[in-house]
Amino acid sequence: MSGNLFLRGVILLGFALLMFKFIVTGQIQQLIAPKMLPFLYFAMITLFMLSIIQIWRSDNKHMVCCGCGHHKSNARFQSFVVYVIFVFPVLAGFTFSNHVLDSSVAAKRGIQLGGMAGSGTASDNEEEFFSQLFGNQIEEVPMEKGEKVDKNQLGKALLAADKVVFTRENYLAALEIVHNNAENFIGKEVELTGFVYREPDFAKEKAVIARFGISCCVADASVYGMLVSGKHLKSIVNDEWVKVIGVIKQTNYKGNVFPCIEIKEINKIQQPNEPYIYEDLL
Structure with a gap:
């Protein structure tokens, strides 16, 4: 005993x-x-x-x-x-050392594009993917000091700025604003940091620059990011961290129009010490 x-x-x-x-x-x-x-x-x-x-x-x-x-x-x-x-x-x-989530985890969690419905609208799986991909269902985003992003003020600031810069503090809210108001951001310069993720049917000139968002722990992590395109991507492989500077355009993918960054400059960077962004459920 x-x-x-x-x-x-x-x-x-x-x-x-x-x-x-x-x-x-x-x-x-x-x-x-x-x-x-x-x-x-x-x-x-x-x-x-x-x-x-x-x-x-x-x-x-x-x-x-x-x-x-x-x-x-x-x-x-x-x-x-x-x-x-x-x-x-x-x-x-x-x-064992700690492992940071990467594109293989994203794929295993069902971030795959399904077939298009006959009516020309996205299937349920595709809608769920883009809901995660672009963060268009996020209600509010935490600041590092516990403050919430005021999306109305942020939207005005992004529209007035010469360059849209995605930071850890505004990441989810900025993605939502740009995605839901893409026509107002066409032609605007943008800077985005994240890891490279490609769907199986993506050409080498196309990818998603994304980051994992966490609500409570890695078990509920989701992917948030933006489509990017450009010849600069040919030498970039999945999971490499990059800083992208480009111009916001629109692209058609499987019958749907989405905002896309046309790359002007891309630089490989080291994975940040804090690779994730955090959602606030409260």
Whole structure:
């Protein structure tokens, strides 16, 4: 009994230390949205306290254990299986490096263009793809300091600016504004940063410059970006991070018209320390 309590305490301590490691190294921002950090702090402290209690109980000389020996072998095997289930994620978290979501994940999550309906309208799958791709259903976007983007003010600022610059703070709102008001932005210069993603039927001169948006954690991540085109893309492969400068045009894809950046200049860049953008559900 005391051995089991001690092992349980060590496992709980392992989970607490794993959370601490993610926070200290900054890797936690690749797993959850900043608004979830208070819950992580609470869980880490709680697990640490429970681990200390379990380890202390394992050394309690007054604990009574049944020594009748009924079903010992079966119980030991079940305990071993349960402990392995909990120990494995702790060891994996300390052993393996963190992986940033890329285009392969985007494809596996169903970001594929379906066939066009006979009426000339987009299919349900295609509508869902472009809803994610262009962010046209995002209601409000968080600023880094917890402030919300005022889309009316942002729209006026983007229209008045000589260049539309997409930043981490305005990314989703700016995509929505440009997509829903594309005719007002045609011919305007734009700057966009993200990773390169191509649908299977895209030519080498076409791609999507995108970023993953997270609501709570990587499990709910979606892709947001814009179509781009130009001969500069021929030497760029999927998942490379680039900064694109170009002019907003319109393009026809499978019977639908969408805003598209005609590239004037493209530069490969290092993946940002904070590759994701964060949505606010509150």
